Amino acid sequence: MINQPETRDLLAEARQVLLESVAPELAGEHKYQALMIANAMGMAIRELEQREQGQPEQTDRAVRAYLSEQSVDETAAEAEANLARAIRERRLDGTDPALRSVLRTLTESRLLINNPGYLKR
Structure with missing residues (x-):
């Protein structure tokens, strides 16, 4: 399987971009929503890691x-x-x-x- 990133890796990269590039440019309710999305992505990443470990x-x-x-x-x-x-x-x-x-x-x-x-x- 050539160049097929893992779901966890895709989520981690998207979360990093959201936190480092997008969220700092936002204010108020939009920033809060972006941080909530990043938190949910972090939870999904940890859940995937737990599944991988059984x-x-x-x-x-x-x-x-x-x-x-x-x-x-x-x-x-x-x-x-x-x-x-x-x-x-x-x-x-x-x-x-x-x-x-x-x-x-x-x-x-x-x-x-x-x-x-x-x-x-």
Whole structure:
């Protein structure tokens, strides 16, 4: 495959141009919107990187394993929704260390995409 850039690389380059060339020339609401777009592009880049590393599959396996141990019906596509439903319906023990571990894994996975700096604090 000759000269086919990766999606991540295209997003990273476009984000850099937006932040370094376009956004500085804008003011007010337009600058705010450009920065929001750059932030969304950064999130998409991090999500692509996580997929390349297999992170979503690992998180999904952790959720499915926990639900299986708790005898909560689920399919791979609905694991997180079923976990949330089981918590809302109080079918799971909120003090269970295994549940807390799964919730922490899910939260950290999301933070790595949405706000990676938070985990560094």
